[in-house]
Amino acid sequence: MSDPTKPNDPLLREHGRKGITRRGFLKGAGLTAAGTALLEGVQAFNSEAATSTNSEVTELGPGPVPVRLHVNGKEHAVSIEPRTTLAEALRIHLGMTGTKIICDRGACSGCTVWLDKVPVNSCMMLAVDAIGHEVTTIEGLSTESEPHPLQAAFVKHDAMQCGFCTPGMVMSCAALLEKNPHPSEHDVRHAIAGNLCRCGTYPRVFSATLEAAGNMRRA
């Protein structure tokens, strides 16, 4: 099994820390999302993590491979099976459990993170596809000392009950405010149209987000 921190790892040696681009990675790896499934199907489990067959093609998986993920402004080296979703990589391998897995198939947005500031369902994306992108999770939205104004508004408006949908809600609404500092209630409804809340806190998510928008404009 490769040690992700080992400098002679073929992948890292080839591209270097800064040099990993998504395209470059996929070329080097000879692997795409679809390819992962394929490899999984034809190869025995537990094959050598990263097998460099020649200088052109590097085959990855299905065993763990070293990757570097850029999350919340920091680079993290992890060793994961290529089939690992971004949500699982965050939760299991990076211990960032704020991101929730609820439906695990793109229907609830509980796993929402930002990929280069764009909200995505992290359960619907492979971690390897996040290489070269800046991932922001709920843990990275605020600092310990200062919550994001939206988070403060969520608390003030009681925009949560059990709280299980809340990280995803916050990430969706915060992304809306990044894009649109003057949202209407309609915009908020639209921004969280994919975020399910079984406790039924939507009305307070609307009011919290609208108030946060006002506060952020004034700030």
Place this chain on the structure above:
Amino acid sequence: MVTHTNKNSLLQDAPPTRAENTDEKTVSMPIGVPGYTLRDEQREVPITEPPVWPINKDLKYVGKPYERLDGHAKVTGRARYTADVQLPGMLYAAFVNATLPHAKVVSVDTSAAERYPGVKGVHVIQHMLGGAVLRDPSLEQANYPVVRYAGQPIAAVAATTPYAAEDAAALVKVRYQPMEFVVDLDKARAANAPLVFPGPADQAGTAGGGGGPHNVPQTGNVHGPSIRKVGDVEQGFRSAEIVVEGHYTTQVQTHSALETHGVVADWKPDMLTVWASTQGTASVREELAGFFNIPMSQVRVITEFMGGGFGAKFGAGNAGVVAAALSKKTGAPVRLMLDRKEEHLSVGNRPSSDQMLRIGANNDGTISAIHLVSYGTAGCGTGAGCSGPATNLYKYAAIRTEDNDVFTNAGPGSAMRAPGHPPGDFALEQTIDELAVKLNQDPIAFRDVIDEHPVRKVERQIVRESDLWKSRNPMAGADRGPVKRGVGLAQSVWYRFVSMDSSAEVRIHKDGSLEVLSAVQDIGSGIRTVMAQILAEQFGVPPEQIAVRIGDTNYPVGPDSGGSVTTLSLTPAVRDAAWQASQKFLAEIGPAFGADAADLELVDGQVRSKSGKMQPVSFKRAAAKMKTEQIAVQSKRIPDYDRSKYLTYGGVDVAEVKVDTELGRVHVTRVLSVHDCGRPMNPSQVISQINGGIIQGISYTLFENRLLDPNYGLMVNPNLEQYKITGSRETPDIQVQLVEAYIGQSSTDASGIGEAAGIVSIGAAIGNAVYNALGVRIRQTPMTPAVVLAALNRPAQGGDLI
């Protein structure tokens, strides 16, 4: 075999009466609704009870919309749920589930799974939890639990990664001997239907209710009837001047909590520690201790946060015992969280209903007779009875209710938010509306005659004066265009259940810091915050300075959170502990200030002398004079002060709908929800729960439907995209009007809200609003476009839209 039966008594029996020899005092308590019916009433209460609180406006912390103490943890993702627990060396487990709806398991071959890299243990289930159990188990000879629904767990695999566990689970080979099955209610009650059980079978309830009656006949798959009767119904119908009858059907709904059922179990020789997504830490401990025959003192259950339950999360369940067994076997902690499909299939649902409801009334508006015959399926469980609203909402001369469960090859039902009441109320309140129309009476005026509840009377008055109600056109179907607007109302009822397993400990530390502990879990309703508010009120320090420790059986036992018992049961114990601790505190520090404890009081974070003999000192400075490190008092719930009064509560919900008569779509646009819950401890959190009840109820009425394929017995929508629940765009503008209703029952005088809130009556309110819009009554949920178009005699375009 262990079934979880512990707290069922809670929902049926009266709590024990108070010890006769307790010294009592007479106190005067505020009773009624401020602004409407507030007055003082005398109560006999134990001499040790804390002083009576005034109404909310005269309190400082209790009754205020205080921010949730754990809000920050929840919005930052720091709140740790069971699904988030990671322990060193922890294994991940995955279930192997039945692929057939009815079968005997002939063999389970786990050898390939055991050889799979990363696999540390495999467990084959021998005792099935959940669902009904044969009265005579000898009727069924089998090596493994008989499969009664597709998705029933058979075995589980624990491995070093979730993927390895899933891969290996797929390698477990189960050989079945298939049996005939039935998943459709009507087919299941036909004469020669395949039998789900070879003989009579019963399901126990849980702390949340659910389950069904035990001493009833069973014919084929029909378990029942369970009959309740008061007065002479035949005579009542004969004498009635008007009789209305309707056939109502409601679907199966799944709880669909966003955090699935699951545990992390860590079996050590002297202690089994379990993190559980549960509504009852105590219920999990009890079932695990019973199942493994180990002392309760050696089982610890922790629930820091949990992502919703709605009635389905009591006891350890199959996931709990299987994870514990795997942990015992492997010597490592084991995490077993269900996936979304398993959550839909195997851990509970709200049973369906098929109701014939007949009500006879007189021209003066009095009800002479009610007759309800209901059939419903809770799959291979029971609990479909839905006669609660018909029995408890209105006064009548005679009633007869006949509840029947019909077994089908589907996952067992379980308690779900106000068990039996949303379907029962859907039929009852539409029928009452129909009567009002026939009697040519206003729906509110009619209810004023038949409803004796003093608080709902106030609530109806509030509705009557509301803009939304005033905007209602009493002429049904008066709108001309294709989109028709309607407004309707319905009432809800729930009951005052008290859990005597409600204890708390309050600690005052020598540095003036305060702590309160109880095993109770916060399921999202906010008990954590309410506990802090109570201490804040007693000690005069802000709630955020109080350390609240809950969700751990190491603390004094707490109530299981089902049936709206948590706040009303636990808060008096918390208040009593805080009060007793404060009295001990004043007695202990008094001498240091040359003061008599009786002359001292705690106000606004200060110790003050009532006589003015001593200068006020801060609580913190006074605490430094404590003689020991800590003053700790543990208190438990005492019974309600007057158990003859105020046994039910509820509310009135009003819905505005716009019905598109071309597309068949019902859109709920506005809701007014007027509810009472005794003394609202934290109005903001109460409103959140009512919003939630309304939204969940809309979901039930318009969208949700567990669909089973009759040919294969499989659920066709075990996910969250085809199992549609209300989202942001279907959420109406909801206005909640909270009614403070003091009833003088405990030192906090809180009631519950979880069940009564919206979910009971919004479906009927929508039904009545749709009638008001169309002049056509829809007696079926979910009211999909196809159902609406059929009611309008317009065939759906482009096929079946259900």
